[in-house]
């Protein structure tokens with residue numbers, strides 16, 4: 142399995158999915174003309190996507206645990222292909238509705254296969270799931286520009302559908318050349334830690350996370366649906382500023398994805414990050430809901446996008462997946478079923494609230510934010526670290542991961558040093574340098590009792606560094622005997638090191 146190419150291929154699907162998310166709304170006028178139907182009917186067709194999603198998530202998640210991820214990623218891609226090709230030509234509303242359902246199914250199949258695959262690739266792939274969001278955003282960013290270009294050239298609206306279809310056809314070939322990781326493979330530490338968690342705490346965390354599946358999605362949908370209208374009606378902001386707030390939210394979201402990806406790579410705890418982000422979401426949302434000053438709203442909207450839509454939902458799912466490492470597909474399905482229910486119910490609930498006032502509809506997002514915070518706080522509390530053999534070993538695994546990365550960097554530097562020394566005809570061993578390194582270790586050690594052991598470790602590191610340099614030197618000399626002769630390098634002393 143080549144992690145890089147497989148990841149790239151999986152991400153490419155989410156670029157297409159990002160296009161799929163907005164292609165109907167972006168082509169609403171054109172479709173309404175083509176279908177000879179009013180905008181309201183076109184909008185009704187969109188609800189098919191939600192229906193397809195709700196029904197497919199749970200079934201697909203479960204099945205992907207049984208039949209493997211690749212099948213479901215393929216089902217997702219093929220369904221999306223049917224949707225894009227069909228929608229570009231269809232002129233019958235019923236068929237269009239059926240195609241919208243197919244898009245919902247495509248979405249669920251992709252998610253059921255992909256999120257689990259990233260975790261199953263091993264290593265720190267939880268952070269890889271966060272990047273899925275970034276690829277969706279790229280798709281959502283490029284499509285409107287592409288459509289604007291088509292409109293400017295008075296070209297057929299269907300080309301936007303063809304663009305997505307072309308990427309899918311290419312990716313179907315690309316992806317099917319890749320091998321997927323072994324299914325439901327839990328790394329030992331994760332499996333043991335999950336098993337050792339008392340049942341009551343696991344149930345509590347599961348309830349919190351399922352609830353978060355709903356609130357995290359609801360929080361974003363409600364905001365994007367009402368923000369522009371809210372600031373216009375409540376604070377009298379102009380249309381440009383109203384739309385700018387939404388753009389700032391999107392920019393914040395993309396920035397968030399990148400920053401969180403980096404934080405997770407550097408070993409930040411997902412649990413703490415999630416609680417922090419939800420506290421931040423609540424505060425920034427309260428600012429947007431009650432501040433009537435444009436500049437403050439702008440900053441808060443960016444920050445809200447960063448915190449609420451910058452991959453927080455994906456972190457929630459990652460934690461959920463680690464809790465049940467043997468049924469990752471089912472867990473993904475369950476989590477997103479809750480999200481789909483939010484996508485379906487929030488427009489209905491807020492539509493009803495908006496009859497009272499637009500401000501009431503918008504500010505109801507604060508209730509969602511509080512509920513989300515309670516969900517993640519309960520989860521974090523239930524999953525608080527307790528000292529056991531399994532959890533402490535997991536901590537050691539994380540520390541070792543960092544040490545190995547740093548040792549790789551050290552050896553890369555030693556490679557440079559080795560070359561410089563060869564050029565300057567210097568021996569591999571430099572005792573005075575080694576003494577200084579050991580002195581520095583003693584100075585840096587924060588615990589006197591550890592110091593002799595740390596020094597012994599460093600002695601071993603340097604002894605291996607010498608062995609590595611000597612081995613390199615020998616290989617270079619074998620490759621180029623004339624150079625070896627000219628330099629007269631390999632000394633007995635070095636080889637004994």
Ligand SMILES: O=C(O)C(=O)C[C@]1(C(=O)O)C=C[C@@H](O)C=C1
Pocket residue numbers: 555558559569570571572574575578602603606607
């Ligand atoms: O600094 C050097 O000259 C190195 O070759 C590096 C290094 C080390 O690994 O730290 C290795 C061997 C020397 O004896 C001293 C130090």
